[in-house]
Ligand code: SF4
């Protein structure tokens with residue numbers, strides 16, 4: 001973290017002078033490369049789940065109220081050590097519910113049906129195929145894993161500049177304004193906790209896929225969420241996308257979200 005901050009000030013200084021920051025970033029990436037970039041690790045006896053691009057399909061017809069979403073949100077936040085802050089401004093969210101006009105502002109209309117208008121929608125990081133957050137990150141703390149398209153975060157590299165938050169048009173990232181650890185109900189020792197000054201977000205349960213498990217929210221959803229390979233025509237997600245009308249968030253921005261909603 002200290003080294004990250006040093007680099008940040010170097011980058012800021014070079015940028016202010018109008019000089020190239022590439023050599024500094026390359027040196028930093030090299031320095032950090034050994035122990036920071038998480039690649040799928042298979043546990044003994046378990047086979048990692050693989051895909052060219054992981055994608056999620058959310059069948060919104062299977063949710064009647066926000067209550068139905070609570071178990072999914074809890075499942076995610078519990079295993080990922082997401083803290084619970086009283087102060088809304090400090091809130092950390094990996095998956096949460098949003099009203100239609102917030103989730104799909106480009107599709108909102110004053111004549112929309114009552115049901116859609118008041119149905120909550122589950123939202124999370126879209127693991128965009130063309131992610132602006134990755135381009136905005138000066139330290140490569142945010143990166144798109146080439147092997148399966150998941151947009152991951154390396155917390156050790158994050159310098160808290162929040163460029164990624166400004167770049168993400170979906171509000172999918174949260175910033176730790178305070179040390180989150182005292183606000184975690186029960187720490188899951190199998191997953192890292194974060195520290196003050198670090199950004200975080202949904203990781204499509206990369207750590208579970210690595211040991212052959214589906215994402216926790218998918219498992220808790222009773223079939224309302226499906227997860228699979230977007231580029232496999234035989235996958236369940238592809239079949240659902242082919243046979244149902246689906247929408248994605250803010251499609252016009254060209255980020256190519258990998259989360260699809262059946263409406
Ligand atoms: S939803 Fe936001 S944080 Fe997630 S990949 Fe897309 S731009 Fe990045």
Ligand code: SF4
Nearest residue numbers: 137158159161162164
């Ligand atoms: S705050 Fe975001 S942009 Fe800045 S280093 Fe961390 S991940 Fe990268």
Ligand code: SF4
Nearest residue numbers: 076202204205215217
């Ligand atoms: S995919 Fe995993 S990390 Fe993302 S919201 Fe679902 S449970 Fe949380």
